[in-house]
Amino acid sequence: MTTDLGNLSLxxxxxxxxxxxxxxxxxxxxxxxxxxxxxLISRFGxxxxxxxxxxxxxxxxxxxxxxxxxxxxxxxxRDLHSILDLYEKGKPFYLYTGRGPSSTSLHIxxxxxxxxxxxxxxxxxxxxxxxxxxxxxxxxxxxxxxxxKKLSIENAKDIIACGFDRKNTFIFxxxxxxxxxxxxxANVVRIQKSxxxxxxxxxxGFGDSDVIGKIAFPAVQAAPCMSSTFPFIxxxxxxxxxxxxxxDQDPYFRMTRxxxxxxxxxxxxxxxxxxLPSLQGSDSKMSASDLNSAIYLTDTPKQIKNKINKYAFxxxxxxxxEHRLKGGDCSxxxxxxxxxxxxxxxxxxxxxERNYTSGKMLTGELKKILIDxxxxxxxxxxxxxxxxxxxxxKEFMTPRxxx
Amino acid sequence: MTTDLGNLSLxxxxxxxxxxxxxxxxxxxxxxxxxxxxxLISRFGxxxxxxxxxxxxxxxxxxxxxxxxxxxxxxxxRDLHSILDLYEKGKPFYLYTGRGPSSTSLHIxxxxxxxxxxxxxxxxxxxxxxxxxxxxxxxxxxxxxxxxKKLSIENAKDIIACGFDRKNTFIFxxxxxxxxxxxxxANVVRIQKSxxxxxxxxxxGFGDSDVIGKIAFPAVQAAPCMSSTFPFIxxxxxxxxxxxxxxDQDPYFRMTRxxxxxxxxxxxxxxxxxxLPSLQGSDSKMSASDLNSAIYLTDTPKQIKNKINKYAFxxxxxxxxEHRLKGGDCSxxxxxxxxxxxxxxxxxxxxxERNYTSGKMLTGELKKILIDxxxxxxxxxxxxxxxxxxxxxKEFMTPRxxx
Numbered sequence: 006m007t008t009d010l011g012n013l014s015l016x017x018x019x020x021x022x023x024x025x026x027x028x029x030x031x032x033x034x035x036x037x038x039x040x041x042x043x044x045l046i047s048r049f050g051x052x053x054x055x056x057x058x059x060x061x062x063x064x065x066x067x068x069x070x071x072x073x074x075x076x077x078x079x080x081x082x083r084d085l086h087s088i089l090d091l092y093e094k095g096k097p098f099y100l101y102t103g104r105g106p107s108s109t110s111l112h113i114x115x116x117x118x119x120x121x122x123x124x125x126x127x128x129x130x131x132x133x134x135x136x137x138x139x140x141x142x143x144x145x146x147x148x149x150x151x152x153x154k155k156l157s158i159e160n161a162k163d164i165i166a167c168g169f170d171r172k173n174t175f176i177f178x179x180x181x182x183x184x185x186x187x188x189x190x191a192n193v194v195r196i197q198k199s200x201x202x203x204x205x206x207x208x209x210g211f212g213d214s215d216v217i218g219k220i221a222f223p224a225v226q227a228a229p230c231m232s233s234t235f236p237f238i239x240x241x242x243x244x245x246x247x248x249x250x251x252x253d254q255d256p257y258f259r260m261t262r263x264x265x266x267x268x269x270x271x272x273x274x275x276x277x278x279x280x281l282p283s284l285q286g287s288d289s290k291m292s293a294s295d296l297n298s299a300i301y302l303t304d305t306p307k308q309i310k311n312k313i314n315k316y317a318f319x320x321x322x323x324x325x326x327e328h329r330l331k332g333g334d335c336s337x338x339x340x341x342x343x344x345x346x347x348x349x350x351x352x353x354x355x356x357x358e359r360n361y362t363s364g365k366m367l368t369g370e371l372k373k374i375l376i377d378x379x380x381x382x383x384x385x386x387x388x389x390x391x392x393x394x395x396x397x398x399k400e401f402m403t404p405r406x407x408x
Numbered sequence: 409m410t411t412d413l414g415n416l417s418l419x420x421x422x423x424x425x426x427x428x429x430x431x432x433x434x435x436x437x438x439x440x441x442x443x444x445x446x447x448l449i450s451r452f453g454x455x456x457x458x459x460x461x462x463x464x465x466x467x468x469x470x471x472x473x474x475x476x477x478x479x480x481x482x483x484x485x486r487d488l489h490s491i492l493d494l495y496e497k498g499k500p501f502y503l504y505t506g507r508g509p510s511s512t513s514l515h516i517x518x519x520x521x522x523x524x525x526x527x528x529x530x531x532x533x534x535x536x537x538x539x540x541x542x543x544x545x546x547x548x549x550x551x552x553x554x555x556x557k558k559l560s561i562e563n564a565k566d567i568i569a570c571g572f573d574r575k576n577t578f579i580f581x582x583x584x585x586x587x588x589x590x591x592x593x594a595n596v597v598r599i600q601k602s603x604x605x606x607x608x609x610x611x612x613g614f615g616d617s618d619v620i621g622k623i624a625f626p627a628v629q630a631a632p633c634m635s636s637t638f639p640f641i642x643x644x645x646x647x648x649x650x651x652x653x654x655x656d657q658d659p660y661f662r663m664t665r666x667x668x669x670x671x672x673x674x675x676x677x678x679x680x681x682x683x684l685p686s687l688q689g690s691d692s693k694m695s696a697s698d699l700n701s702a703i704y705l706t707d708t709p710k711q712i713k714n715k716i717n718k719y720a721f722x723x724x725x726x727x728x729x730e731h732r733l734k735g736g737d738c739s740x741x742x743x744x745x746x747x748x749x750x751x752x753x754x755x756x757x758x759x760x761e762r763n764y765t766s767g768k769m770l771t772g773e774l775k776k777i778l779i780d781x782x783x784x785x786x787x788x789x790x791x792x793x794x795x796x797x798x799x800x801x802k803e804f805m806t807p808r809x810x811x
Contacts, residue, residue, distance in 0.1 A: 140597050150594055180590055180597075187587025191553055194543050194583075197621030202605065205620055217608055218600030221624035 024048070027253050028210070030145070032280055038336050039287030042080055042252075042279055049255055051081045051277060058085065065089045071124045073278065076345055079121060081252060083262070084274035088247045092129060099239075100125055101229050101246045101273070103136035104164070106156035106178075107146060111163045112299035113379070114281035116386075117346065119167045121278065122249045126170060132238055132407040133174045135164060136229050140179040144218040154180050161398050163302060166390035169401075173408045175238065176401045179225055186404055192234045196224035199264045208256050226254075227261040230273040237404045245271035252277040281346055284339055286318040302387070306380045313340065313376050321361075321368035332364035333371070340368070340375040347378055427451070430656050431613070433548070435683055441739055442690030445483055445655075445682055452658055454484045454680060461488065468492045474527045476681070479748055482524060484655060486665070487677035491650045495532060502641075503528055504632050504649045504676070506539035506657075507567070509559035509581075510549060514566045515702035516782070517684035519789075520749065522570045524681065525652045529573060535641055535810040536577045538567060539632050543582040547621040557583050564801050566705060569793035572804075576811045578641065579804045582628055589807055595637045599627035602667045611659050629657075630664040633676040640807045648674035655680040684749055687742055689721040705790070709783045716743065716779050724764075724771035735767035736774070743771070743778040750781055 025034040027045060034040040046053050054074060062085075063070050073079045091098050102122045104115065126133050137160060139153040146153075157178035164176060183189050202220060205211050211220050228234050232244040248258060255277060262272040282288075283298040297316055300309055320338030322328035335341040335358050348354050357374065360366035428437040430448060437443040449456050457477060465488075466473050476482045494501050505525045507518065529536050540563060542556040549556075560581035567579060586592050605623060608614050614623050631637050635647040651661060658680060665675040685691075686701040700719055703712055723741030725731035738744040738761050751757050760777065763769035 140593075143597060144601050150598060180594055183586060183593040184590025185587065187584055190543075190586040190593070191583055194546060194621055195553060197624060198547050198619050200620050201617050202614075202620055202623055203616045206616065211605075213606045213609065214604050216601050217603050217605055217624050217627065218597055220605055221600060221620050224620065 028256060029253050032253050034288050037286065037288060039282055040279065042077075045252060046081050049081070049252070049259070051083050051252075051255065051275070052085075054080055054082055054085070054276075058082070061086075061089060065093055066128050068128050071121060072349060072351065073117070073121050073124075073346075075351075077279070078117065078346060079249070079276050079278045081277040082275055083258075084272065085247070085276055088245070088274045091245065097131070097242070098129075098245045098247055098274075099131050099232065100129075100133040101136070101248050102133070102250055103138060103226070103229075104160055105138045105142050106153065106160040107142050109156060109159050110301045110303040111160065112301050113343075113347070113383075114299060115163075116167065116302070117278055117281055118249055118251060119164055121276075123167050123169055125247070125249060126173065130408075131173070133169060134229055134235060134238075135169075135174065135176040136226070137161060137176065137178040138222075138226060140183075140218075140225060141222055143180075144216065144222060150180070154178060157181070158395075158398055161402060162390055162393045163386075165393050165397055165401055166386055168389070170408075171397075171401060174401060175235065175404065175407060176398075177404075178402070181402065182404070186234075186237070188234050188236050189228060192228040192231045193224045195231075195268055196227050196261075196264055197221060199267050200224065200260060204260070208260050223257055223260055226257045227264065230258070230261045230265065231268070231270045233270075235404070238407050243269075243271060245274065247274045247276065249276050250278070251280060253280075282339060282342055284312060284316040284318065286339060287337060287342065300379055300383070302383060302390070304383060306384070309379050309383065310376050313372050313379065317343075317372060317375070319368045319372075321371075322364075325367060328367060329364045333361045333366075333368065335362055338368075338371070340371045343375055344371075344378065347382060348374075431659060432656050435656050437691050440689065440691060442685055443682065445480075448655060449484050452484070452655070452662070454486050454655075454658065454678070455488075457483055457485055457488070457679075461485070464489075464492060468496055469531050471531050474524060475752060475754065476520070476524050476527075476749075478754075480682070481520065481749060482652070482679050482681045484680040485678060486661075487675065488650070488679055491648070491677045494648065500534070500645070501532075501648045501650055501677075502534050502635065503532075503536040504539070504651050505536070505653055506541060506629070506632075507563055508541045508545050508548075509556065509563040510545050512559060512562050513704045513706040514563065515704045516746075516750070516786075517702060518566075519570065519705070520681055520684055521652055521654060522567055524679075526570050526572055528650070528652060529576065533811075534576070536572060537632055537638060537641075538572075538577065538579045539629070540564065540579065540581040541625075541629060543586075543621075543628060544625055546583075547619065547625060553583070557581060560584070561798075561801055564805060565793055565796045566789075568796050568800055568804055569789055571792070573811075574800075574804060577804060578638065578807065578810060579801075580807075581805070584805065585807070589637075589640070591637050591639050592631060595631040595634045596627045598634075598671055599630050599664075599667055600624060602670050603627065603663060607663070611663050626660055626663055629660045630667065633661070633664045633668065634671070634673045636673075638807070641810050646672075646674060648677065650677045650679065652679045653681070654683060656683075685742060685745055687715060687719040687721065689742060690740060690745065703782055703786070705786060705793070707786060709787070712782050712786060713779050716775050716782065720746075720775060720778070722771045722775075724774075725767075728770065731770060732767045736764040736769070736771065738765055741771075741774070743774045746778050747774075747781065750785060751777075 025040040059074060088098055100122055102118055137157040139157040142148060143150050143153040161176050205220055205223055230246055232239040258273055258275055265272045285298060300312055318339040320334035322331050344354060361371055428443040462477060491501055503525060505521055540560040542560040545551060546553050546556040564579050608623055608626055633649055635642040661676055661678055668675045688701060703715055721742040723737035725734050764774055
């Protein structure tokens with residue numbers, strides 16, 4: 006637990022620190038252009054996804070590469086090469102991602118890892134497990150246990166609406182699955198036997214006044230990295246996993262990577278995303294608690310239009326004349342940043358960047374493009390979600406054999 | 409968590425302390441006559457079982473009272489009056505006891521709470537749940553998880569052999585039951601949300617270098633105090649419980665009693681036993697790790713005879729002449745202490761005490777009585793145990809409706 010683990014959270018909680026704050030419970034930056042991700046890579050000890058790795062992904066998968074990778078939205082990794090090696094050799098691996106179900110509606114920032122995970126599943130055609138940490142949310146929030154469990158089901162519908170392969174995807178809530186398969190608790194306790202309070206203190210910044218549920222929880226998020234947690238999928242095989250997630254979740258898996266060899270398991274590989282900034286600007290993450298900081302998957306076209314027009318931080322100039330003269334600044338313009346995430350066509354995006362930077366395109370025009378894209382994207386999601394029945398949820402959430 | 413909880417373990421771990429050491433992992437005394445149980449009652453803040461309470465038990469149950477109570481072996485309690493109130497009013501309660509399955513064979517000291525629990529079940533005719541903390545043993549010992557699970561099954565056979573009512577007894581292993589009913593994990597996490605590291609540090613003496621599994625575990629032992637852990641037995645009813653256990657387990661339930669009202673549950677009532685001393689003398693508890701410190705349920709008649717003759721600490725005099733003159737000291741004589749536990753007839757026991765104290769009975773004669781009693785008791789247990797099938801174990805360990 007010495008080489009792999011930094012002292013991130015303790016550092017981050019120092020209000021006077023110069024660094025960005027990135028841990029599972031806090032993400033913020035004091036810089037207008039947002040978090041310095043290169044610096045984060047060196048602090049976390051992960052590896053940058055460089056051009057060479059992008060070429061390798063392309064040549065190994067023989068499929069067009071997702072724009073989340075080419076545009077640097079998924080920008081960091083651990084051991085991705087070893088997963089590509091496995092794929093080349095036709096050997097099995099699985100995908101593991103998750104979500105802490107904190108509110109009934111997800112926002113578009115929450116979609117990023119799921120959109121990308123779906124792409125990975127389509128490209129590699131491997132089993133996928135999705136953890137809903139309703140226990141974590143119950144422990145951290147002022148929330149009743151039954152409410153946390155309900156949120157899991159609501160969130161599962163949004164996740165299923167992303168289009169995951171139902172023959173190859175197992176979604177589970179911790180509260181539900183813990184009572185369905187002894188393998189989960191067994192692996193949780195195995196991990197809890199290998200990690201000391203000192204270690205979680207160093208990794209997560211826990212203190213003596215934290216409740217013991219929080220102190221014990223990291224093992225619950227770590228356990229799905231062990232394929233033996235899912236004997237109904239993997240039988241007795243030790244199958245490695247790849248975790249697509251936002252980089253704030255990395256501390257859990259640094260801990261897991263340290264523990265895994267002691268337990269005779271593979272270290273999980275990771276691929277990390279940056280954060281979709283809030284409408285107000287790149288210096289904070291979207292927050293489910295501020296309704297105007299984000300575009301929600303339940304927003305109406307009118308709400309989307311109003312939020313973008315009213316709140317989306319602009320990199321444009323104060324007057325039209327000045328904008329025509331000096332152009333806009335895409336690096337801080339939230340509408341552009343959102344298009345960079347969700348507009349699939351590189352050609353269209355490049356054109357928008359050129360025209361906005363030169364001043365040919367005005368902020369209002371840029372916002373209009375984003376409004377149209379968000380509206381159609383969210384309407385499509387709402388339409389997909391409305392078709393998800395309780396039966397569908399039950400099917401995805403039943404422990405069963407996958408492909 | 410302030411009034412009900414002492415600072416027991418931190419005190420106890422001080423080698424220079426004058427007090428006896430009694431916590432879930434250590435029990436020993438520096439006095440020849442063993443632990444000072446009156447002092448323990450005042451340190452723990454429990455209540456003594458006095459003559460008045462004994463009369464009340466007798467008048468409420470209208471049955472002959474167990475000699476474990478009249479002879480002060482079960483000597484302390486918490487809220488036993490409220491359980492008797494419930495029984496008088498015909499209102500339900502249940503019994504909860506347990507065992508940490510650390511070795512394949514139990515010794516006769518382990519039988520004490522089970523013999524007494526069976527008596528309570530016979531007298532009150534109430535449901536009984538018995539927890540096998542294989543997770544605790546895995547966390548505390550150098551033991552593989554699969555071994556801990558196997559020990560649970562072996563121990564369950566010894567427990568069943570004590571004669572519990574199979575229509576009214578649910579035996580569960582933590583590793584198994586956690587994966588069978590979501591209610592168990594839900595209550596564990598509820599408790600873990602209500603207890604801080606500071607609190608378990610104060611109660612159990614945990615430190616920063618302890619693994620997080622140990623820190624989280626007390627909630628697992630606390631959860632069966634909540635009847636909602638067993639919805640298949642109690643449905644939605646909030647039913648109080650009475651816990652018969654050795655007093656070293658009290659810290660778990662002091663913690664639980666503090667937490668219960670916050671979670672809308674009844675505080676568990678307790679009835680505490682003292683410890684059967686080791687063959688070597690009253691200044692230590694029997695230990696499963698020293699084969700000669702205890703009489704095991706697997707011992708042969710020859711082993712029983714040899715152990716008692718060779719190791720049972722004697723309160724007799726050095727020579728026959730001196731013994732006839734001065735008599736023996738029952739308060740330190742282990743053979744007498746064992747008879748006090750297991751010889752049911754008060755008349756016989758009183759006669760032995762008189763004759764041994766007066767010098768009329770020699771140590772060899774006293775040991776002979778104990779050898780005969782132990783041999784027949786253990787042979788009967790072995791015969792009962794040999795009839796327990798895996799099917800029986802499965803039946804007792806299946807979550808199901810009880811009477």
